[in-house]
Amino acid sequence: SAVISQKPSRDICQRGTSLTIQCQVDSQVTMMFWYRQQPGQSLTLIATANQGSEATYESGFVIDKFPISRPNLTFSTLTVSNMSPEDSSIYLCSVEGERGRQETQYFGPGTRLLVL
Amino acid sequence: GNSVTQMEGPVTLSEEAFLTINCTYTATGYPSLFWYVQYPGEGLQLLLKATKADDKGSNKGFEATYRKETTSFHLEKGSVQVSDSAVYFCALTTFSGGSNYKLTFGKGTLLTVNP
Numbered sequence: 001s002a003v004i005s006q007k008p009s010r011d012i013c014q015r016g017t018s019l020t021i022q023c024q025v026d027s028q029v030t031m032m033f034w035y036r037q038q039p040g041q042s043l044t045l046i047a048t049a050n051q052g053s054e055a056t057y058e059s060g061f062v063i064d065k066f067p068i069s070r071p072n073l074t075f076s077t078l079t080v081s082n083m084s085p086e087d088s089s090i091y092l093c094s095v096e097g098e099r100g101r102q103e104t105q106y107f108g109p110g111t112r113l114l115v116l
Numbered sequence: 117g118n119s120v121t122q123m124e125g126p127v128t129l130s131e132e133a134f135l136t137i138n139c140t141y142t143a144t145g146y147p148s149l150f151w152y153v154q155y156p157g158e159g160l161q162l163l164l165k166a167t168k169a170d171d172k173g174s175n176k177g178f179e180a181t182y183r184k185e186t187t188s189f190h191l192e193k194g195s196v197q198v199s200d201s202a203v204y205f206c207a208l209t210t211f212s213g214g215s216n217y218k219l220t221f222g223k224g225t226l227l228t229v230n231p
Contacts, residue, residue, distance in 0.1 A: 001162070033219075042205065042221045043160070092159055096217065103148040103167065103209045103217045109159040 002027050002095050004108035012114045013083055020079045021111045023093035028073035030096065033105065034066070037090040046091075049076050083115045118143045122206045122222035129196055129229050137191040137225050139180075139206035147208040148217075149173075149182050149189040154203045154224075163191075163204070196229045203227070 003026040013019050023032065034046040046066055047055040055068040069077045080087055090110045097104035123138040141147065151163040151173070164173030169184035178193045189206060203224045209217040 006159075042223045045219070090159075094160075094219075103211075104150070104162065104165060105209070105217075105219050106162060107152075107160040 001106045006108040006111050008111060010112035015084050015115055017083055018079055018081045020077050021091050023076045023108055025074045025095050032076045033094045034078045035092045085115045088113055088115045118210055118220045120206050120208055120220055120222035123225050126226040131198055131229055131231050132195045135193040135196045137204055139189045141187050141208050143208055143210055145210050147210045150207045151180055151191050152205040152207060198229045198231055201227055201229050
């Protein structure tokens, strides 16, 4: 399976600021995904990022709040904009499995964000 | 739409006890089923999976069998260890067009194993 890293691993931010989270994969992948895990909750898909096209956002998530870049097949960023304490969560990126096993997703270690 | 319902936690067991975490699902089409584990302070790791009916996924002593007739994928382990303490998520994917598989998670079950 792919090796996925995220930066930063954690951060504490002030409300009204923005944070950009990076996700790096050690192999080329078509689909990357961004999830939010609020404290004590399950994972919620924010958006799907396909290289070379606009990200596709799930209901309740908008590009102005969570802009995503996908400049190549091994990298993506998620920005959390104009943060409020309600944005305090773990943000995880994932990638689909290799050809023939795309139904499986592999996750990065997550970015733990606390907004004060 | 797709949904996953898993056993409410928390679950507290003594070391070497038998573990079952129930998971049932509702899905259109033919889903693939997964168990992911999240150890304290870490991201999600794939624990096991099954992609078709009657398949059994297994890893690290954990097992789960894809039961289409009961739409279930219960997680079991014969003898748990303290190191198994974590949150366990049941999940499924179905093909949603293009080349995109959408992953739907259950709410997670916190397992604590005491020595």
